[in-house]
Amino acid sequence: MATNRTFTMIKPDAVEAGHIGGIINMITEGGFKIVAMKLTQLTVRDAQKFYEVHKERPFYGELVEFMSRGPIVAAILEKENAVEDFRKLIGATNPAEAAEGTIRKKYAKSIGENAVHGSDSDENAAIESAFHFAGREQF
Numbered sequence: 766m767a768t769n770r771t772f773t774m775i776k777p778d779a780v781e782a783g784h785i786g787g788i789i790n791m792i793t794e795g796g797f798k799i800v801a802m803k804l805t806q807l808t809v810r811d812a813q814k815f816y817e818v819h820k821e822r823p824f825y826g827e828l829v830e831f832m833s834r835g836p837i838v839a840a841i842l843e844k845e846n847a848v849e850d851f852r853k854l855i856g857a858t859n860p861a862e863a864a865e866g867t868i869r870k871k872y873a874k875s876i877g878e879n880a881v882h883g884s885d886s887d888e889n890a891a892i893e894s895a896f897h898f899a900g901r902e903q904f
């Protein structure tokens with residue numbers, strides 16, 4: 766799998782608040798090319814599976830409920846050094862700690878409802894991309 770790709774979701778809080786356009790604009794202005802994208806909704810089972818690594822954490826139930834409560838935008842992004850550069854663009858998990866100019870600083874409401882997801886490694890980017898997109902949906 767190419768190492769110049771990462772996976773993102775615009776989470777239900779940001780979709781509900783009408784921030785799809787603003788967030789996509791920050792992504793493209795940040796130099797990322799969109800190579801897959803769709804509006805979709807996770808079932809409870811999908812969210813449990815996607816966040817399985819967090820299943821022992823105290824916020825897991827809350828996270829699954831949040832991520833399945835409404836539509837999300839799922840996308841695959843391409844750029845040199847995509848995983849690391851996108852984590853920089855989204856900012857810290859907790860928006861109170863997110864740097865100026867980051868997506869979470871601008872759009873996140875709380876540590877749980879934090880507007881966007883970004884893969885944390887090339888390996889997870891590939892797994893998460895395959896979870897959401899068939900090969901024929903990736904350009």
Ligand code: ADP
Pocket residue numbers: 819824827828857858876877878879881882883885
């Ligand atoms: P990140 O999304 O920055 O990689 P994590 O992988 O640690 O953060 O956590 C996954 C998601 O779980 C976060 O984006 C957030 O939605 C939620 N989350 C993380 N920590 C908490 C917390 N302390 N309370 C509630 N939800 C949390």
Ligand code: MG
Pocket residue numbers: 883885
């Ligand atoms: Mg993470």
